[in-house]
Amino acid sequence: MRQLTVHELKARLDEEKKDFTLLDVREPWELNICSMPGAISVPMRAIPARYLELPKDQEIVVVCHHGVRSQQVANYLERQGFNRLNNLVGGINAWAHEVDPNMSTY
Numbered sequence: 001m002r003q004l005t006v007h008e009l010k011a012r013l014d015e016e017k018k019d020f021t022l023l024d025v026r027e028p029w030e031l032n033i034c035s036m037p038g039a040i041s042v043p044m045r046a047i048p049a050r051y052l053e054l055p056k057d058q059e060i061v062v063v064c065h066h067g068v069r070s071q072q073v074a075n076y077l078e079r080q081g082f083n084r085l086n087n088l089v090g091g092i093n094a095w096a097h098e099v100d101p102n103m104s105t106y
Contacts, residue, residue, distance in 0.1 A: 001074050004061060004086040006095045012061075013038075020059035025073045026092070030065065034092060034104045044069045051080055059084040065106075067091040 012020065024031065024039040031041055042050050044064070054060060060082065062070040067089050074085045088095070096103040 001078055001085045003089050005089055006099050010099050020061055021055055022061050024063045025069050026064050033106045044073055047073050056082055061086040063088045063092055065091045066093050
């Protein structure tokens with residue numbers, strides 16, 4: 001599993017070809033405050049029931065608020081056989097502070 005910085009993710013999102021899945025594991029109330037365009041939402045608590053919906057043949061970048069839940073989800077997915085995983089270090093909070101200062105925070 002790779003630890004991805006917000007600046008690395010920004011560079012990847014700026015590329016014409018988006019060849020990865022952005023997985024946001026925060027709760028719906030958190031998504032109402034801020035979210036990243038193009039992210040699919042599967043709350044952490046729902047991952048055990050829904051992980052089969054995720055593509056095993058594509059890289060996945062897991063995002064949460066600060067990077068703790070996303071790390072736990074990535075660890076879980078790794079145990080389920082996913083091997084192209086990235087944890088967003090600092091989560092969407094780091095994204096808001098370092099990449100998109102106009103994004104709402106909580």
